Amino acid sequence: MSWLETSYMGRKGVARGRRGASHALTEAKQGTYRYVYGPYAEPVLTVKPGDVIEVETHDAFEGKIRSESDRPSEILRMPFLNPQNGPIVVEGAEKGDALAVSILSILPRGAQPVGTTALIPEFGGLVATAATAMLNKPIPERVKKMEVTTEGVRFSERITLPYEPFIGTLGVSPEIEAVTSLQPDYWGGNMDLPDVAPGAVVYFPVHHKGALLYLGDCHARQGDGELCGVAVEMPAHVTIQVDLIKGWTIPGVRLENERFIMSVGSARPMEDAARMAYRDLIRWMVDEYGFEESEAYFLCTQAGSMRVGNMVDPKYTLGASMLKAYLA
Amino acid sequence: MSWLETSYMGRKGVARGRRGASHALTEAKQGTYRYVYGPYAEPVLTVKPGDVIEVETHDAFEGKIRSESDRPSEILRMPFLNPQNGPIVVEGAEKGDALAVSILSILPRGAQPVGTTALIPEFGGLVATAATAMLNKPIPERVKKMEVTTEGVRFSERITLPYEPFIGTLGVSPEIEAVTSLQPDYWGGNMDLPDVAPGAVVYFPVHHKGALLYLGDCHARQGDGELCGVAVEMPAHVTIQVDLIKGWTIPGVRLENERFIMSVGSARPMEDAARMAYRDLIRWMVDEYGFEESEAYFLCTQAGSMRVGNMVDPKYTLGASMLKAYLA
């Protein structure tokens, strides 16, 4: 028996995790990629709970950065960054439900070197930006291309890093807003959280009829914080399964895998993201695992884990998690 | 000669500040009010540079909080808050231009007591919120109604505060985003900045053809920071004149009145809003008033003023200003 049968999706999903039809959302079918999470774009696909979707995602630069001599400042044009597949309608989804997205696999696609990272002027965790505005001059821009296979990321002659792919940007539409795909928020979006990986089921609060799922921006791997703002970006074949949990009204993104449950917070300053994540984790432990609030607060204090997803996006994303071993 | 003739609008505007046609944007003409700043709604009015517009704005609660016994948590429904008039198309406006909005007058309208403030659960500058998430219990909600005339705000039997009205939410559409009217950002929006008052000309960077002007949320007055999150909210008759400065590409909101120029920053944490505002003020002084950067930095250090607009909205808004006397 897979642990997935014991997941929220497996126990409470409309499809109880059973696989339905398969769909392919190729580049051709997608047509125009999307740069906002919102309800104003025409859906590209309609699926049912339980259905499996194979998606051809672009990298965050829509493939425009092709060589190490490219200059991002000349090629990239705001706000047309971080192209997304979608929106995908999930039948039956209504405000107040939770959409479950089970991530089955992420594979690199396209010609090598398929991985790209870059130093982009006035962007990143250790440089002055439009928000943390300073008078210092920008540091030089730079592009680095890397071969990526499921065997590893060829960072340099000397260093090969493990292939640990995840979806950088994943979520649903807000109710009436349409927000840049560069931003993470309570609906998901650009969380850049390495736990959004194969083996995880991610839950999103539905705000709009049909949920309107978007995704893109896969990373072959990333360190905590996505420090320079650009992970090992790659175009990918992504396979996900969706399900729907009726009436599970959650305030933001939650996630589970075989080992732990995680609540996600996106905010600035960073401590606010940490507070959001941990408070939601405590409320989850209280509502669904029978803890008193103060016991959950104590257990998070002694055994909670905190992942810094990104410290570079319009909001920072952190995930607070608790091992399932302590929740049984 | 009015100082307005020497303003950017007066010197560089397409209409050079000369009054064009007059338009009335009544409640009836507006029809449905808007809750996002974005390009997806049907325009309600089209005007030319120089035109004058009289607008009937709602208060931030769309008039739904009628008595001190009302409970905001039962009446208000997210995200349908802070209703806006608009969008108004300004002919000729294109990305890269600046829209000038000269505020001519703001008058209360409707039956007394026309002013409303309130303590709303998990909202405000001195309580735990969804972002600054805590385990403390919310403080009790409360509504306070106040008579407001141009003579003053009747805060209590004992205290009458000066009538110093301004437009709480004013701005233009982002290029492809549609963002809640609760949020301030580089396009304006919910800045809650008391300097956006009669006598000021406010400049917004145009991102979308026609600019798509929105406004609403007038305040009879407000202290620095809008501490509890709700100023003296009132429905209003607002009279503005618009003009267009072709090719003046500004990174965010700027403002001038007879005494000073001001750059506005909206961000969290608050120091980032302060940095944005001051950096833009310095760049403005360098670009248009002939200062060397280090001299402008020194002058802001010795003579800059900082206004805390709001410390409660999704982004905090601060304005950095310099007296025109030092710029001559």
Add this chain to the structure above:
Amino acid sequence: MSWLETSYMGRKGVARGRRGASHALTEAKQGTYRYVYGPYAEPVLTVKPGDVIEVETHDAFEGKIRSESDRPSEILRMPFLNPQNGPIVVEGAEKGDALAVSILSILPRGAQPVGTTALIPEFGGLVATAATAMLNKPIPERVKKMEVTTEGVRFSERITLPYEPFIGTLGVSPEIEAVTSLQPDYWGGNMDLPDVAPGAVVYFPVHHKGALLYLGDCHARQGDGELCGVAVEMPAHVTIQVDLIKGWTIPGVRLENERFIMSVGSARPMEDAARMAYRDLIRWMVDEYGFEESEAYFLCTQAGSMRVGNMVDPKYTLGASMLKAYLA
């Protein structure tokens, strides 16, 4: 009758504001200046409540920056910055009391140009620092000297700024800590708050027997935020009167002048300083002016003022104030 008779100091001080003996704390009498606020240094003077003290303060650089060709990075040596006079023992002061410091006058002393400002590497509100650590290169350092008289500050050929002097660093010793005079905190210290000026009475919570008053770092004037980190620094003749309010246990620095009362908060991020200041102001209004908490919260929302003292020191300092006209 002076408003001072109606001040806390005038009404509740041990000396009721009546002048006692006069003392001179000259450079010679001070001997070694101090770089920490703490209880471990030998007192240089003992005074009684009501006594008047004339103090010869150094500028923040102890006079070492003499010309515009000086390079601060070569001259200044951490942590020996911001030299302070003191500690001064106030007889009878005990933990739980408040020390009142009435500022009578501040005059520049020394040879012209007596005023100094500077760009110091990795220091200031618009540059990367040790705390807001970035990879950007520092901006060039620079010194600017200015003539300062009580008639004005000669900023440039063209610009003369008003002489509006205040004490940049003023406070009492913590109980057992000895903290750099560069830092502001609940005991005062390097607040860089322009309201700490002649005409104000500043109240400090006493933590150590004798209070152990320190002061220094006078500014001929300063804009909000002390943006580059260095105001118009000058050596000064300062005249203050001290008094003692027994049993007035305050959580941090408070201030009053003829027009308003102010609570001071020092913290990072900046919103925390704002919250500290406003919460204390509300509590003060509740405890001493008969407001209900929610009424005080509403009045601060509609009529509170917020001053950004500094946005450059180890903690940022903000002051929240309310006009006495509304407190009567």
Add this chain to the structure above:
Amino acid sequence: MSWLETSYMGRKGVARGRRGASHALTEAKQGTYRYVYGPYAEPVLTVKPGDVIEVETHDAFEGKIRSESDRPSEILRMPFLNPQNGPIVVEGAEKGDALAVSILSILPRGAQPVGTTALIPEFGGLVATAATAMLNKPIPERVKKMEVTTEGVRFSERITLPYEPFIGTLGVSPEIEAVTSLQPDYWGGNMDLPDVAPGAVVYFPVHHKGALLYLGDCHARQGDGELCGVAVEMPAHVTIQVDLIKGWTIPGVRLENERFIMSVGSARPMEDAARMAYRDLIRWMVDEYGFEESEAYFLCTQAGSMRVGNMVDPKYTLGASMLKAYLA
């Protein structure tokens, strides 16, 4: 061969990691415990590089919280919290050197239940505090006692957590400051970072002759962030070895163990702590491992790890680390 021989301590330490004399710093020998990190207290012990010291530490409450019915607000008295052993003089240490502290073992001592955690009013990561000041009422205080052995922490009937002890507060004296042992900073102090554990060597910048080492506040274990502000506090037998690296001038705390090197940042807001930690890690990689700055920035982006130590102390502490496998 132990990895320690390849550590900085092993390669560059005055004693090259060879064990010298053994010392016991018992409760009796310590006498009065210390509440500040500073140079004003009489040393309790003098050791040489290479010496081993066994220390009897108190828990953070000096053993005063004895049962679950105790009320911290009645028992604890600021600033006399977090008692420290020390100062210990390390012969030969001078400003500009680095002190190495190799942690050999940490064992609980005293009568069971030896572990204590608590909810203390206005303290913790998910409640309003003096700094994040709010009007919400405090949550109820509560004490929880736990049996702790090297086998585990008995959190509840159902849950036993692994024994993963570390030193919560460890560091050296600032040059002229004496700062509360509740605060972490560039000299160490109350970092509450779980990596400061047996098997690690921690490096501190020496600011005062003799280094003046302090330590205390051991935790049987702790989750990321030390959420409620109180880990599994316990009195302990701690065994450390000290060594001295002459002329290694580091800006803050660094750490290594068999697997990784880590730079530590302590600041508010939390992103500043993250920036400090990552910038120092990059500089370390550049200075000692031959990376170009942009390559180090990229590698941290793709493979850096970030540990949230505490999100409750006067400054938050985060550690940025890089696997030694990538540094070879």
